[in-house]
Amino acid sequence: xxxxxxxxxxxxxxxxxxxxxxxxxxxxxxxxxxxxxxxxxxxxxxxxxxxxxxxxxxxxxxxxxxxxxxxxxxxxxxxxxxxxxxxxxxxxxxxxxxxxxxxxxxxxxxxxxxxxxxxxxxxxxxxxxxxxxxxxxxxxxxxxxxxxxxxxxxxxxxxxxxxxxxxxxxxxxxxxxxxxxxxxxxxxxxxxxxxxxxxxxxxx
Amino acid sequence: xxxxxxxxxxxxxxxxxxxxxxxxxxxxxxxxxxxxxxxxxxxxxxxxxxxxxxxxxxxxxxxxxxxxxxxxxxxxxxxxxxxxxxxxxxxxxxxxxxxxxxxxxxxxxxxxxxxxxxxxxxxxxxxxxxxxxxxxxxxxxxxxxxxxxxxxxxxxxxxxxxxxxxxxxxxxxxxxxxxxxxxxxxxxxxxxxxxxxxxxxxxxxxxxxxxxxxxxxxxxxxxxxxxxxxxxxxxxxxxxxxxxxxxxxxxxxxxxxxxxxxxxxxxxxxxxxxxxxxxxxxxxxxxxxxxxxxxxxxxxxxxxxxxxxxxxxxxxxxxxxxxxxxxxxxxxxxxxxxxxxxxxxxxxxxxxxxxxxxxxxxxxxxxxxxxxxxxxxxxxxxxxxxxxxxxxxxxxxxxxxxxxxxxxxxxxxxxxxxxxxxxxxxxxxxxxxxxxxxxxxxxxxxxxxxxxxxxxxxxxxxxx
Numbered sequence: 001x002x003x004x005x006x007x008x009x010x011x012x013x014x015x016x017x018x019x020x021x022x023x024x025x026x027x028x029x030x031x032x033x034x035x036x037x038x039x040x041x042x043x044x045x046x047x048x049x050x051x052x053x054x055x056x057x058x059x060x061x062x063x064x065x066x067x068x069x070x071x072x073x074x075x076x077x078x079x080x081x082x083x084x085x086x087x088x089x090x091x092x093x094x095x096x097x098x099x100x101x102x103x104x105x106x107x108x109x110x111x112x113x114x115x116x117x118x119x120x121x122x123x124x125x126x127x128x129x130x131x132x133x134x135x136x137x138x139x140x141x142x143x144x145x146x147x148x149x150x151x152x153x154x155x156x157x158x159x160x161x162x163x164x165x166x167x168x169x170x171x172x173x174x175x176x177x178x179x180x181x182x183x184x185x186x187x188x189x190x191x192x193x194x195x196x197x198x199x200x201x202x203x204x
Numbered sequence: 205x206x207x208x209x210x211x212x213x214x215x216x217x218x219x220x221x222x223x224x225x226x227x228x229x230x231x232x233x234x235x236x237x238x239x240x241x242x243x244x245x246x247x248x249x250x251x252x253x254x255x256x257x258x259x260x261x262x263x264x265x266x267x268x269x270x271x272x273x274x275x276x277x278x279x280x281x282x283x284x285x286x287x288x289x290x291x292x293x294x295x296x297x298x299x300x301x302x303x304x305x306x307x308x309x310x311x312x313x314x315x316x317x318x319x320x321x322x323x324x325x326x327x328x329x330x331x332x333x334x335x336x337x338x339x340x341x342x343x344x345x346x347x348x349x350x351x352x353x354x355x356x357x358x359x360x361x362x363x364x365x366x367x368x369x370x371x372x373x374x375x376x377x378x379x380x381x382x383x384x385x386x387x388x389x390x391x392x393x394x395x396x397x398x399x400x401x402x403x404x405x406x407x408x409x410x411x412x413x414x415x416x417x418x419x420x421x422x423x424x425x426x427x428x429x430x431x432x433x434x435x436x437x438x439x440x441x442x443x444x445x446x447x448x449x450x451x452x453x454x455x456x457x458x459x460x461x462x463x464x465x466x467x468x469x470x471x472x473x474x475x476x477x478x479x480x481x482x483x484x485x486x487x488x489x490x491x492x493x494x495x496x497x498x499x500x501x502x503x504x505x506x507x508x509x510x511x512x513x514x515x516x517x518x519x520x521x522x523x524x525x526x527x528x529x530x531x532x533x534x535x536x537x538x539x540x541x542x543x544x545x546x547x548x549x550x551x552x553x554x555x556x557x558x559x560x561x562x563x564x565x566x567x568x569x570x571x572x573x574x575x576x577x578x579x580x581x582x583x584x585x586x587x588x589x590x591x592x593x594x595x596x597x598x599x600x601x602x603x604x605x606x607x608x609x610x611x612x613x614x615x616x617x618x619x620x621x622x623x624x625x626x627x628x629x630x631x632x633x634x635x636x637x638x639x640x641x642x643x644x645x646x647x648x649x650x651x652x653x654x655x656x657x658x659x660x661x662x663x664x665x666x667x668x
Contacts, residue, residue, distance in 0.1 A: 016325045017209050017325060019323070019325070020208070020209050020322070020323040020324075020325035020326050021208045021209055024206060024322035024323045024326075025322075125259075163259075165260070165422075165424065167424050167427045167428065167431075168420060168421055168422055168423070168424055168426075168427045169420055170260070170420065170422050172259060172260050172263065172264075173263040173264055173266075173267045174263060175263050175266050175267050180267040181210050181264070181267040181268060182209065182210065183208035183209060183210040183211065183268065184267065184268075186208065187208075
């Protein structure tokens with residue numbers, strides 16, 4: 001099998017997990033995932049999702065206009081009212097993923113202004129060097145930057161590393177990086193909402 | 205509280221195998237893999253199990269609760285050993301009304317837990333945790349042939365609520381159990397009230413195709429075993445039938461003294477059950493064919509036998525049974541003798557013949573008399589496997605008739621239609637009579653027409 005062969009099953013699993021964990025009723029949040037096989041690049045993917053699901057979130061619509069046409073394996077958008085979060089996933093099918101692959105993910109996250117990035121290796125885990133580095137230098141997985149000098153605005157990107165088990169169709173956690181589990185990530189996304197919206201969501 | 209997908213899987217593991225002691229900072233998850241997970245029998249599978257615990261369960265527990273896991277393997281037993289601060293886990297379970305004490309699957313009430321599984325994905329994850337612990341995929345789990353593989357969720361103990369809730373959860377997802385075996389004497393000892401070893405646990409059996417299409421496993425060894433077993437179906441696809449559309453299989457069930465066992469919870473205790481679905485209806489499962497069961501119970505005398513349907517024993521033990529029973533010891537027995545050939549001839553003419561009939565539909569069923577003779581002959585020849593004939597009963601009897609057609613057996617026939625004792629000089633068989641019109645008088649139906657209480661007869665019942 002090739003790396004791309006795993007995209008559909010991983011996309012399906014991620015969408016299911018996010019929908020289940022963030023908003024089981026589907027009333028407060030919208031979660032959509034798409035992979036490179038269906039959208040070619042990030043910009044086209046966003047356009048497809050906005051049209052297909054009649055998304056009205058103006059901040060996402062504006063974001064999509066300037067989104068770069070970079071080839072991302074899988075990405076997901078989680079929309080709350082007029083706010084959204086972008087998660088991108090870099091899929092690898094290697095004996096072990098290392099700094100090279102993590103660097104690629106970091107590059108995509110910075111280029112796309114993604115809020116979250118997950119490096120997912122299929123049926124294998126991480127190189128010893130990557131494990132050491134992520135244990136000793138945790139900050140690598142929590143990047144805060146100022147995209148426009150002098151604006152005072154910052155963008156924070158959190159990264160995690162996970163594995164995909166093809167035989168069981170499960171995401172397996174590595175406990176490396178700032179995203180330890182999908183449920184924790186979903187919880188963090190909820191908590192990053194404006195407080196009133198969060199209250200409303202929790203009171204659902 | 206809404207249970208997230210990671211919690212749901214962990215909860216499934218803990219409900220399926222959690223064992224808690226006095227140390228609040230540790231617990232174990234028992235994996236009852238026995239032969240299936242034996243390192244000696246299948247080292248590759250044992251390796252996969254260890255890898256799944258270290259590679260999948262351990263990081264999950266660490267990321268969600270900060271609890272560290274390792275595995276322990278003793279002959280026939282696997283454990284996931286969990287160490288760390290369990291206060292968060294205990295609080296979550298307490299919020300669900302579940303105290304983390306002792307062997308959880310024997311005590312846990314999971315109604316609230318299931319109510320808080322808000323999505324099919326969360327339910328799927330909970331079931332995966334259960335499947336990884338107590339979901340048996342042994343090759344013997346099948347319906348008649350390899351073309352119908354089963355996953356059997358198996359619980360020991362007497363937690364009827366757990367078996368019911370798991371079964372109901374599966375049914376609510378369209379995974380209707382092919383069969384549910386209850387841990388009850390009427391299920392495990394339906395023909396023999398003197399069979400004490402009836403505490404065999406619960407089995408909720410679902411077609412594996414259907415489970416595999418909806419559910420999953422986190423353990424690679426389970427996923428691979430499921431794939432291998434399904435491959436043996438040679439392309440046959442099996443579907444479960446909704447509980448209320450399935451035909452109800454009825455056979456006579458004898459009254460067992462353990463129907464009043466203190467192990468059994470209300471409302472099961474004291475009840476006599478005619479089939480698997482009878483339990484579902486009494487417990488109140490919305491998927492149960494309740495009206496069909498009520499109809500069946502209107503003619504309960506046809507399905508209840510207050511005597512052993514068949515009991516095989518030594519002659520000394522059989523005599524002890526008769527002399528110790530308040531009713532049996534009032535009976536007076538006459539001794540008749542019949543040859544093997546005579547009985548076999550009657551059986552071959554009419555396999556539903558009732559011996560020593562005292563009225564319509566009453567008498568001792570010839571098929572059980574023949575089964576009893578086979579036991580006596582096999583016992584004499586050393587051809588028993590436990591109390592069953594090794595190999596074909598038909599062949600054994602044919603050979604015996606050919607060799608010794610005039611072999612005689614003693615038939616102890618009582619004055620009242622009750623128990624027939626057939627014996628040689630070492631062993632004996634007790635066969636109970638069919639007598640539906642009398643037995644109808646021995647049953648009482650309570651609790652919305654669903655709880656059947658059956659008693660043994662007295663001499664007075666025969667005189668009315």
